[in-house]
Amino acid sequence: MDPLEHVLVNLLGATTPDSSYRRFFEEYGITQASELASITENRLATVSYGVLTPSVGDTPATIVRMFLPPAQQDRILKIVKWFLSKGTDVTNETWFELTPEVLEYWQPASAIVAPATPVGSDARSSFVESAAAKFRKTIKNHSVPYPKFSEDRFWVTWNTNIRIKLRIHGVQLVLDPDYLPETADETDTFVEMQNFVFGVFNDILLTPRARGILHKHVDELDAQAVYRDLVASYGKGINAQITATSI
Structure with a gap:
């Protein structure tokens, strides 16, 4: 052993x-x-x-x-x-x-x-949780079925579904390419969100192109960058298809 x-x-x-x-x-x-x-x-x-x-x-x-x-x-x-x-x-x-x-x-x-702390305002202040700690407690282990992205042609459907599912889990900020946390609390909480969503992406992004985008950001576990690159890559492809069809 x-x-x-x-x-x-x-x-x-x-x-x-x-x-x-x-x-x-x-x-x-x-x-x-x-x-x-x-x-x-x-x-x-x-x-x-x-x-x-x-x-x-x-x-x-x-x-x-x-x-x-x-x-x-x-x-x-x-x-x-x-x-x-x-x-x-x-x-x-x-x-x-x-x-x-x-x-x-x-x-x-x-x-x-540690010695027992008297019950009072000082004792209560020690139980104030950070926003990141609250996030860890509020994010639920219930069944939120995340849709797998296994074929490029289903990008639009998958993108709609994943945005809904991640909003249910309260981590939609990761999908905002312009969001930047400002305070230390916001930064800690956003790190928690990034870790969670990157884990989700690792399970459900199955196309070769999507896996390549995921692997590019694996060292930083940067789910925000992964989604931004997905939109840049697949969004252009979808628009081009629509334009070609309309012509």
Whole structure:
């Protein structure tokens, strides 16, 4: 058993191929245990993974975007913090020192039990959430079937449908090529939106031209740029077809 399988099976209980942990690691791009150290708390909360819901009757199969529940996010983060606490003199064998029993009772050195805060205005102020945190809570894991874009000729229909679906999810700002966040809160929230929509695009953009546009922006996870380039590419093609037909 390699170190990554040790983490998945023995520490996370991910014994089946369709485990949420395995789907998340695949979406994140984790292929070996050493890459777990790159996981951050922000990424855990914003990276979604696709779940294929089977077709039922006339209803086609759809891909639903899901997030790991907070408890699963916390467990992964604890594993990462444990590994980072071992310093720089680590190897793949270091992962096997972490057992379920060690993980259960281990606490990072920075974990401090803070004194109880009196109930009052000061206490309430500590619970003020950032806009990005509110976005993570309000975005829902319900079934919003995103249409797949598998043939160039269906651009107009697909574009209409995706704009409706993303508006339902409250992330329509990503489709606005001129939108620029101004405040720190707006910037953090827009990053969350970009991550979510890029994950959706990764699942549903299937034509060679659309995949090429997606791959151009994969390093930045820039969904806004992906949609802007899609419109520039396919919009011109559609207009040209309409003009040619009218002539």
